[in-house]
Amino acid sequence: MPRVQVGGSLRRSLGASLLQAAGGWACCEVVVEAWDPEDEQDAHALSWLAERTTLLPHSLSLNVLGDAASALALTRARAWSERLAFGRVSDHFAWTASEGREPGVFLPPFEEAEALRARIERRRDQLGCPLSLENIALATTDRAFVHRYHERLAAACSGARAPVLLDLENLWLDAAASGEPIQALLAHYDSVEVASYHVGGGERIDGLWLDTHRLPVRPEVLSLLRAAVSRRPAPVVYERDYALDAESISREVRRIDEALTEPEQP
């Protein structure tokens, strides 16, 4: 099993306790628009972190497949990219806003792969650095829709030469919701470059498989991760947006790391 970096995602609300813990992770995801490069404390925090771990800049608001990116997200992504020499920023294979209205959800694209490729390239040019794109959870039983989404993601990213941030939890949720075998969905990504992986803990609520980001990683996703990393090593980020607790998050990061380093069971 190749050795890969495993870490979590930085959350401002957990303050110094999570910042300290993150300094001990091999990698740490940072949502660029949540930190102000002009703010002395923010600049100090991320610079301190950058000296201790590999920062993986991430955004929720570049609106890659939509009309315009959030000006704040673009400005901060560019500024942090310059200040901390980021090699790449990740966001989602989705659109999130239009004409300044941003409802705070990820919407799957409705255009064909060629148009989506052009949008990726446009946003990358505006950003001034490479982009990697993450698959969202689709929460649908519609198998054709699920396949179409992943097919377009792979085609558009390949066409734009943009690597993928492969969210294995979201893929697992898509398989659970649609009844499609997970390997059939994974197959869409056979020929794409994987920049990194996300894992997290989703749930089934009110009949919907949702990426709630509030639980530990399920064993099935850990197995998927082991198989994926052994074939295409890349950094792994544990996503946790709710049920926040610095100790629980760090414990889960350690558990994932251990799962990737323990020998394969015969």
Added chain:
Amino acid sequence: MPVELAMSSFTRIISDLERCALTGGDVEAFARGAALPDDLGRALVRSRRLRVLDWLAQSGLSVVNVMRSATPVFLALAGERPINDKHAVAEVLWRRLEVEASERDPSGWLVETGRYEVMLVEARRTRTQPPAPREGIALRLVAEARIAAIDPRAQAVHVALPDHDVPTENAAAILEAALAAQTSDRPCAVPVMAFGGIGDAPGTVAELDEDVARVLAGLAVAPRSLAELRRSLGPRLDVVLENHLLVSAEGA
């Protein structure tokens, strides 16, 4: 698909989603209009509604971070009535959670803290500076001000509550520790007013003199002129004027 068509679709889909999620609407119609499966439409509407709950928690309603029922109660509320006035939603949500709150804490401080935090959310309303009140005109309180009877010492519990969602297994202990921050036996309500700041200025939650509260609350039913207010309140009217809290009642 031509770029112009795509852009008009983006705008239309966002509008439909906002309308459906925040003011009630046919989720299936939204999904169809966005060329999405129904279940994905439901997931998106649910997710959009929960952004309002996230906003409430970040705006001061910290009690929802330690009450697991907050999410399902909020979603039920969102399915029954509009939630586009997110400031007003805080009070409606807390009223629905009060029974559970009083069972969890018979001393009454959890209920009081929720009421205090509702005022914090109300104080987040932004407003523009109204024209200075003129003599001889019937005046009322600005719409962004709210008066209630609360024990402001609940602030001690509020400050001790986490400003983020916590693991379910830790919630009870965290709440217990926060309630320990308030050592008084029972809450004792006094008049409190919350009002939004003008422009970027922060809002205020402040204790009111009983007489001032009675007079200002009475303006909703019987607007009064500056002269009448000066006679009733004397120099205590100055702070009301300094905070631009009076507007003409004409045309209201």
